[in-house]
Amino acid sequence: MDSLSYTPRGVLTPQRSLADLTWLRVGGPADWFFQPADEDDLAAFLKALPADVAVFPMGVGSNLIVRDGGIRAVVIRLGRGFNGIEVDGETVTAGAAALDAHVARKAAQAGRDLTFLRTIPGSIGGAVKMNAGCYGSYVADHLISVRIVTRAGEVQTLPAEALNLAYRSSQLPEGAVIVSATFRAAEGEPGALEARMVDQIAKRDASQPTKERSAGSTFRNPSGASSTGRADDTHELKAWAVIDKAGMRGATLGGAQMSEKHSNFLINAGGASAHDLEQLGEEVRKKVLQTQGISLEWEIMRIGEY
Structure with a gap:
């Protein structure tokens, strides 16, 4: 991005590491990282941005692996506005x-x-x-x-x-x-409503590694889905169950691990690279396919270069 005809009011940072912005705490830098001041600032920035520059909107990084080579794009992260x-x-x-x-x-x-x-x-x-x-x-x-x-x-x-x-x-x-x-x-x-949410939190904490560095469910449930997306709640086939059957609960690679508490949670157990995490996920997919003929699909988004 050699030149920009608009001077943003928000913060535009070159070569911003994204590791500290993802829940898994891994990943390389974005070529550019933009935090717009408000909607008008965002609209003017995108209008002025050369058409050949890719854009990646990023939330709080809760469902994301940024690969170690980083992202050749402008990453846009919305803030307080x-x-x-x-x-x-x-x-x-x-x-x-x-x-x-x-x-x-x-x-x-x-x-x-x-x-x-x-x-x-x-x-x-x-x-x-x-x-x-x-x-x-x-x-x-x-x-x-x-x-x-x-x-x-x-x-x-x-x-x-x-x-x-x-x-x-x-x-x-x-x-x-x-x-x-x-x-x-x-x-x-x-x-x-508050009581229901308290109950939901208790159930989640009892079954999921909420204190670990994870990105939520790693793979989609392999049941297919209706247009409403409800099939994963009604079908007997669950990602964690086929991972267990493949013997991959607790599996490790470098600093990456499939959680012992919930086997569909990929966690950074300490010092993992993005490559460790993604490769362990691929090993799980391979083992499930070999043992059960089921091809798991990633639910975690993986972006950037190796």
Whole structure:
């Protein structure tokens, strides 16, 4: 990126290491790292950015492996100007940088039920992109619309249907950055909603390595999925079960390990490189395919160069 016709009001940093921004604490640098001041700043920046420069929107790095060679792109990370949460009747509008857990709690305080978001790591932008869900509810069940800034710097509002939300996936315009999302939330009694979330947290902590450096579920459940994305909650076949059957619970490679507590969680047990983590994941996929004829698909996003 030799020149830029726009001087951003936000922070533009060259060769910014991303390791400290991912939950797994691995990865090389981004060619450029941009933290826009607000939506107008983001739109003007993208409009001025040369068309041949790739863009990668990054949330809080909760579902991400950045490879050791880094990313040949401008990584865009939204901050405080994009984390507002507003409740208006049955609708909840949240900035893309708002944490899922914060949205669930603020909605509950207002008597609105988005409790399924409480235990999902990450921010709203990533939750929409991945059609995140648990306990039988998904983003697709609640999403009304998203506000985006396109790669060309245009601000658009897209109805949920335009995203073609499916199991752990969505279809967004290439290079688009989600800036906010609006959800429909059923009414609920605040105390009961809070109690439900407390129970969800307890169940999660009992079954998942929440104190370890992980990126959540490593692989998608191999059951396929309906357009609503619910198949993983109803099908008997689970990723952790086929990993166990392959004998890969607790498997290690360098500083990487498949968790003993939950075998579908890949963890940085200490000093792991991105290569260690990804290669261990590939070893798991290979073993599951050899032993059961099942090809696991990554749920963790892996980006950048080796």
